[in-house]
Each structure stands twice: as structure tokens, then as C-alpha cells.
Amino acid sequence: MILRLRVSFPDRPGALGQVARVLGTLGADILQVTVLERETGRAVDDFIVSWPGGPDAATVRDRLAVVPGMRVEGVWPTRETPGAAPDYDLLRHVAADPSRAFPTLVDAVPDLVGAEWAVALASGEGGLVHRSWQAPAVLDEDGGLAGVKFGDLTPLRPAVLASGPYRLMSLPVPGAALHVVLARTEGPPFHRAEMDRANRVVEIVSIIAASA
CATH class of the missing domain: 3.30.450.40 (GAF domain)
Incomplete structure (x- = not known):
């Protein structure tokens, strides 16, 4: 299953890597990252992930919540093809x-x-x-x-x-x-x-x- 995941997190060194590590532990393969916002000390990024038998949104939110300042704004299916234009x-x-x-x-x-x-x-x-x-x-x-x-x-x-x-x-x-x-x-x-x-x-x- 291809999903889009929108995450808001503190805009500081290493924060993006923390998100990627948590997604990896959940079995997600990150296919693409799109930066939507970098303002007021926070970042909002969209991740396109391949997630065989992916967990539900509540599970994703719970796992990312252990990282201080992380917030999942949405998880939903997508028809997008990473790398396409x-x-x-x-x-x-x-x-x-x-x-x-x-x-x-x-x-x-x-x-x-x-x-x-x-x-x-x-x-x-x-x-x-x-x-x-x-x-x-x-x-x-x-x-x-x-x-x-x-x-x-x-x-x-x-x-x-x-x-x-x-x-x-x-x-x-x-x-x-x-x-x-x-x-x-x-x-x-x-x-x-x-x-x-x-x-x-x-x-x-x-x-x-x-x-x-």
C-alpha cells in the first residue's frame, strides 16, 4: 500500500532523521519527502511511503508521539507515483x-x-x-x-x-x-x-x- 503521511515536527537538526527511524521501525519504506513548510521553528513534511499491511493512523501517531514535539497531521492512501512529474x-x-x-x-x-x-x-x-x-x-x-x-x-x-x-x-x-x-x-x-x-x-x- 502507498500512503501519504503528513508530519509536523520541530525544525532542528536530526528531527527528520528521527521521523525516518520511527517509520523504519514500523516497516515503512520512505519513497519521497516533500517539504511543505519551514516556519516559526517547525517543519511540515509529506512522506510518501510504501507500507505493506501498514498500521492504522492511531498506531502511527502513538509511535511518533514518543519523539518530543512530533505531530501526525494525516495518514491517507495516495495514487501518487514517487519521482513522477x-x-x-x-x-x-x-x-x-x-x-x-x-x-x-x-x-x-x-x-x-x-x-x-x-x-x-x-x-x-x-x-x-x-x-x-x-x-x-x-x-x-x-x-x-x-x-x-x-x-x-x-x-x-x-x-x-x-x-x-x-x-x-x-x-x-x-x-x-x-x-x-x-x-x-x-x-x-x-x-x-x-x-x-x-x-x-x-x-x-x-x-x-x-x-x-
């Missing part, structure tokens, strides 16, 4: 067929940030324009999901949101009267580093689409 692949497909720029974006952008699915919504009323194949079937044509109206959750600037079981990220598409909303039900809320990465890709896609 999904953002470059997405942009290559968009450049090859700009007429499908936004459907391609919606289908591929979840893999950039460990999201489960994405939708494109028309600005204003929030009508559904396109959805990735992973998006739940209960998503209706008005952009509603489990009592949530996405049209009410799409501000003019990128934002991280939460509603019910969903962690949401809302990204306006410049010049297209669209918003892209990404969601996941497992793991922590989207980090601002994830939001910044996805937003840069959305901006580049909008430039390619406008120039076609």
Missing part, C-alpha cells in the same frame, strides 16, 4: 490539445495534490461544467454535494475550505469564468503549499487555453 504531464497534454484544456486540467489536477477528485464550475451560479471520473455520482448538475452548494464556496481568490466530510480547495480560473474545486475525504486540509502549486498550474492552463 504530474504537473509537467498535465501541461504537456494541455499544450497538445488546447481545445480540451479545462477538461484535461480537471481530470489530472487531483494527482498533483493528493486530492480524490475535481470539478469545474461556472462562476456565479456554480453550474457543473466538467468533473473528473473519480467525482461522486451524487454530484448534481447544480454543483450540489451532500447539502453543499459549491457556488457558495468559490471566492475570487484561491481558498482552502471544509464542509462536512470534505476538504476542499477552490481555485478561480483567470479569464474563463470558471472555478476548479478539488476535494478529498481522507487526510488533513489542503496545505497552502498544495494550493499554491495547483493554482500555478491552473494559471498556466488558462494562458494556454486563451492563446489557442
Whole structure:
């Protein structure tokens, strides 16, 4: 099983090594480490690990808790391939067929940030324009999901949101009267580093689409 593990720990020499040692004792093979934050004396890193028959999140938290200052913010399954460049692949497909720029974006952008699915919504009323194949079937044509109206959750600037079981990220598409909303039900809320990465890709896609 491939899992993503988000850990917050004191930003001091040797702390990352302590995390790696604890994960090793639990049988995890660390495939990739991504630095999300280094501020106010703390670090937040995402670990992609291979974990055959991996322990549950509570076990991971308990084992890491023995290290002073460690905090597990989330453990969840991921489709990510360590060492891959999904953002470059997405942009290559968009450049090859700009007429499908936004459907391609919606289908591929979840893999950039460990999201489960994405939708494109028309600005204003929030009508559904396109959805990735992973998006739940209960998503209706008005952009509603489990009592949530996405049209009410799409501000003019990128934002991280939460509603019910969903962690949401809302990204306006410049010049297209669209918003892209990404969601996941497992793991922590989207980090601002994830939001910044996805937003840069959305901006580049909008430039390619406008120039076609």
C-alpha cells in the first residue's frame, strides 16, 4: 500500500532523521519527502511511503508521539507515483490539445495534490461544467454535494475550505469564468503549499487555453 503521511515536527537538526527511524521501525519504506513548510521553528513534511499491511493512523501517531514535539497531521492512501512529474504531464497534454484544456486540467489536477477528485464550475451560479471520473455520482448538475452548494464556496481568490466530510480547495480560473474545486475525504486540509502549486498550474492552463 502507498500512503501519504503528513508530519509536523520541530525544525532542528536530526528531527527528520528521527521521523525516518520511527517509520523504519514500523516497516515503512520512505519513497519521497516533500517539504511543505519551514516556519516559526517547525517543519511540515509529506512522506510518501510504501507500507505493506501498514498500521492504522492511531498506531502511527502513538509511535511518533514518543519523539518530543512530533505531530501526525494525516495518514491517507495516495495514487501518487514517487519521482513522477504530474504537473509537467498535465501541461504537456494541455499544450497538445488546447481545445480540451479545462477538461484535461480537471481530470489530472487531483494527482498533483493528493486530492480524490475535481470539478469545474461556472462562476456565479456554480453550474457543473466538467468533473473528473473519480467525482461522486451524487454530484448534481447544480454543483450540489451532500447539502453543499459549491457556488457558495468559490471566492475570487484561491481558498482552502471544509464542509462536512470534505476538504476542499477552490481555485478561480483567470479569464474563463470558471472555478476548479478539488476535494478529498481522507487526510488533513489542503496545505497552502498544495494550493499554491495547483493554482500555478491552473494559471498556466488558462494562458494556454486563451492563446489557442
